[in-house]
Amino acid sequence: MADTSSNDAFVEFERVQKSYDGETLVVKDLNLKMPKGEFLTMLGPSGSGKTTCLMMLAGFETATHGEIKLDGRPINNIPPHKRGIGMVFQNYALFPHMTINENLSFPLEVRKIGKSDREAKVKRALDMVEMGDFGGRRPAQLSGGQQQRIALARALVFEPELVLMDEPLGALDKQLREKMQFEITDLAHRLGITVVYVTHDQTEALTMSDRVAVFDDGRIQQIAPPDELYESPQNSFVAQFIGENNTLEGTVKELSENLALVELDDGEVIDCMPVNVNKVGDRTKVSIRPERVEFQKDRLQEGAHLLKATVKEFIYMGDVFRTRLSVAGNDDFIIKSRNAPDQVRLKPGEQIEIGWLPQDCRALDA
Amino acid sequence: MSDLKSTGPQTADAPTPEDALHEAAAYAAREQVHAPGGPADGPVLAADGTPLKRSLNRALRRQKMRALALIAPLLIFVLLTFIAPIADMLFRSVENQIVSETLPETVVALADWDSEAGAPPAEPVFAALYVDLFFAEAQKLHTRLGTRLNYEKTGVSSLFRKTGRRVGRFDTDTYTDQITALDPGWAEPATWVAMMQNNGNRAALPLTARAWDRWTAYLASEGDDPAKEDIEDVLFTTLYLDLVATGGSGAADARIAQAAAAVGGFETVTLSEQFAAADKDWLDPEVWGTIKAFAPNYTAGYFLNSVDMQKTPHGIEARPENQQIYMMLFKRTIFMSIMITLSCILLGYPVAWILANLPTRTANLLMILVLLPFWTSLLVRTSAWKVMLQQQGVINDTLVWLGIVADDSRLVMINNQFGTIVAMTHILLPFMILPLYSVMQTIQPTYLRAAKSLGATNWTAFWRVYFPQSVPGIGAGSILVFILSIGYYITPEIVGGTTGTFISNRIAYHISSSLNWGLAAALGSILLAVVMLLYWVYDKIVGIDNVKLG
Structure with a gap:
């Protein structure tokens, strides 16, 4: 994992704001530091400002306010072609009138690199993405996955230290996407390049990144390594957005350093981890991951708080069972249980009791 | 299957022969991927053992027939009302039966x-x-x-x-008088009618027989009866000539033999x-x-004429200098058409660029401005240029008022090549902008961004990445503008004067004034051939597949 506390940040956003129309801010006060060699993913729903950030970094959009630094140097006024940042576009943007070789040697030609050098570099880049035999073809003759590799090779061929990727896998089918996810991260770590990756696919973000920045409403809601993001979401947006999540609403009754008593709306009181609550009497959203909920008494830890639940629906998903419950007035409470030989299959209508560890139950902002 | 469909535009509706072809091409491409070594051994066979190509053709035949049936009405219409008259017109360029x-x-x-x-x-x-x-x-x-x-x-x-x-x-009545003097029966039309029904007589008097046939055909067309019309001098002349030539041998009538015997002593007419x-x-x-x-x-006379040559009794030779006009007109027409096309590219490209890169709403508004000239009459537009460009016109007045041009040396901007190029560029500009615009619309802005992110300056990105992709639009626009201008007639007629007229004005002159349709047809044929030649050259150099109208 990258050292997040490093002072000599490679990429740095300092109080960056962006507005297109002068009335609303698309990016609000963005602060971000990225060390060299990090794979950072910007994740967020569409319109959250993540692509705008990427475009400002690439130089295609100018920041309305604030400063963007690359390797300590402000780049706000440097045109995109002088930034030396590699970029992979969503639709690949391979030049259709050039062959693959010509596409790859384009960035080298504009850098006035000699012919023999160029050929060697192009060949190396093609071999790197295992497309060595395809140099003479045109982009239209390649499949989506192949085009994707070429786009990657083109962004890397001039050996940039920073590579930006704007939803590069969006157009691929699931299997190919998973394969490419692995290949991209592998390549990035092998070459030691710094990558800023934009996606709205949280699985992609979690599996590929060193750190994930979750964007919403023009702000970074949380920036953390994937496991931390998943297990310790700092606010209810992140909890909702990353992975599947159950939410119970209530009011804080008691609050101490590491325990909050929350009275749910139906009167039940549960123990929670206080994460984003300030004082007694605050409204809160309590977040529990479906796979952390247990309903078999022998598996529950001693002292776990139990809640009554009614089974609404049982869905067989192969490796897991997904059961929808009605808990404390919430009809969409999901639990997931592994498909093991001794696992119980719940039936709709069944009355059960569920429980969890207090540290898995996080009291967040309302 | 999904990655096989990536070679061509796909439509969401029912499969078309086009789809099948794309798919076939994709299969072929995939074959190559899997077997880069060389071609497969022997033709690919379908499930029933027939060559795949044949069964594919069979499968496509029905679709082809249906497509043909759909275009048949238009095809027939075009054939009857367009191709046939043009073919007939072009045929006149070599047709010359009138003499014979x-x-x-x-x-x-x-x-x-x-x-x-x-x-x-x-x-x-x-x-x-x-x-x-x-x-x-x-x-x-x-x-x-x-x-x-x-x-x-x-x-x-x-x-x-x-x-x-x-x-x-003519004095040929001498023969009439001498022959009728031999036998008054010669003056009777009935005598001739009877005589000419006999094959022996006809063989003895070949020229007379032919003349008689033309005579009777002429009378028939006039609604007259040969047996009632007086015999013309010309028939007596042919009779005399035949009798002198053949001596009347083989003739059945005694009257002919008698005349034959007498003609030797006739007074003759030269x-x-x-x-x-x-x-x-x-x-x-x-x-x-x-x-x-x-x-x-x-x-080939008309064609020779069209290229300033002539067919004389002594063979083919160039026309006198002062009559040579068509080669000059052809050259001028092509030169000016090229100038007009180039001006249209220069003026139209930036406009199309702006249109393609503006938000749709604004682009649509500007598009109306581009199309506005289409909604005014061609004559009005051309006449407006007359008002603008003439020596007492708006532009000259403005220049004089600004003091750029002296009042006594106003610029001559009309009734010459300049006027024609200006007016025609204006009129044909939409034909350049529209295909350019529709091609540019399909060029995604990410290509430019990609080029810049790869280190290209604005100019390099444009020249190496954007421009090559817009070439099909330039090609389509140029072909449209060039072919339209090479045959343009009204505008050069109005603003061209003597130095700015095109070959088409000459064609029109021959069609409607001099009525030399053969020459007009020959000029038109040459024009058509030139256009086709240029089209062929264009296909060789740029490739007609690269022409896109959108």
């Missing part, structure tokens, strides 16, 4: 005459011409022939008209003298040379 139809005897008789000898032909040719001209005059065809031959040699028209008036009053008396030009071998040169049914 109007002067059939003369053409045959002239076959042995040597046009290089420098002397007019012998008496029998004049006799044949006499026969031909008599009938031509009766049917009023001689003036048309005169007009036709006048294209090749000036003065022939009046020669024919003048002689036509005189041909009925037809060449008669013609020379009508117009001494008939003794000019050049006139006869022209007739002989244009005797065949098909001629």
Whole structure:
């Protein structure tokens, strides 16, 4: 994992704001530091400002306010072609009138690199993405996955230290996407390049990144390594957005350093981890991951708080069972249980009791 | 399957033959991926063992037939109303039956005459011409022939008209008088009708028989009965000539034998003298040379004419300097069309760029401005340029008022090439902008961004990445503008003056004023050939597949 506390940040956003129309801010006060060699993913729903950030970094959009630094140097006024940042576009943007070789040697030609050098570099880049035999073809003759590799090779061929990727896998089918996810991260770590990756696919973000920045409403809601993001979401947006999540609403009754008593709306009181609550009497959203909920008494830890639940629906998903419950007035409470030989299959209508560890139950902002 | 469909545009609706072809191409491409070594051994077989190509053709045949049935009405319409008249018109550029139809005897008789000898032909040719001209005059065809031959040699028209008036009053009544004196029966039309029904008589009097047939055909067309009309002098003349030539041997009628015996002592009429008396030009071998040169049914004369050459009795030679006009006009037309096309590219490209990169709403508004000229009459637009460009016009007035141009040296901007290029560029500009715009719309802005992110300056990104992708639009626009301008007529006519007119103005002149349709057709054919040649060259250099209209 990258050292997040490093002072000599490679990429740095300092109080960056962006507005297109002068009335609303698309990016609000963005602060971000990225060390060299990090794979950072910007994740967020569409319109959250993540692509705008990427475009400002690439130089295609100018920041309305604030400063963007690359390797300590402000780049706000440097045109995109002088930034030396590699970029992979969503639709690949391979030049259709050039062959693959010509596409790859384009960035080298504009850098006035000699012919023999160029050929060697192009060949190396093609071999790197295992497309060595395809140099003479045109982009239209390649499949989506192949085009994707070429786009990657083109962004890397001039050996940039920073590579930006704007939803590069969006157009691929699931299997190919998973394969490419692995290949991209592998390549990035092998070459030691710094990558800023934009996606709205949280699985992609979690599996590929060193750190994930979750964007919403023009702000970074949380920036953390994937496991931390998943297990310790700092606010209810992140909890909702990353992975599947159950939410119970209530009011804080008691609050101490590491325990909050929350009275749910139906009167039940549960123990929670206080994460984003300030004082007694605050409204809160309590977040529990479906796979952390247990309903078999022998598996529950001693002292776990139990809640009554009614089974609404049982869905067989192969490796897991997904059961929808009605808990404390919430009809969409999901639990997931592994498909093991001794696992119980719940039936709709069944009355059960569920429980969890207090540290898995996080009291967040309302 | 999904990755097989990536080679061409796909439609969401029912599969078309197009789809099948794309898929086949994709399969072929995939074959190559899997077997880069070389072609597979033998043809690919379908499930039932027939070659795959054949079963594919069979499967596509129905679709092809259906497609054909769908375009059939338009195809027939175009064939009947467009292709056929044009083919007919173009055919006129080589068609030349008028000489051999109007002067059939003369053409045959002239076959042995040597046009290089420098002397007019012998008496029998004049006799044949006499026969031909008599009938031509009766049917009023001689003036048309005169007009036709006048294209090749000036003065022939009046020669024919003048002689036509005189041909009925030649002294050939001498023969009539002498023959009817032998036997008054010769003056009876019934005698002739009976005589000409006998094959022996006809064989003995070949020229007379042919003349008689033309005579009866002419009378029939006039609604007259040959048995009631007086026998013309021309028939007695042919009778005399036949009797002198054949001696009447083999004739069935005693009357013919009697006349044959007598003709030796007849007083004769020299037809060449008669013609020379009508117009001494008939003794000019050049006139006869022209007739002989244009005797065949098909001629290259119009085409030679179109390239400033002419077919003379002495062969093909260049026209006199002062008559050479068409090559210059062709060159001017092509040169100006190229200039107009280039100006359209220069003016249209930035506009199309702006249109393609603006938000749709604004682009649509601007598009209306581009299309606005289409909604005004062509004549109005062209006349407006007259107002703008003339020496007392808006532009000159403004320049004089600004003091840039002195009042006594106003710029001449109209009735010359400049005026034509300006006005035509304006009129044809939308034809350049529209295909450019629709091609540019399909070029995603990410290509430019990608190029810049790869290190290209704005100019390099444009020139290496954007421009090559817009070339199909330039190609389509250029072809449209160039072909439209090469055949443009109204605008050069109005603003072209003498130096700014096109070949089409000359064609129009020949169609409607000089009525030399053959020459107009030849000029049109050459224009068509030039366009096709340029199209072919374009296909070789740029490739017609690269032309996109959107």
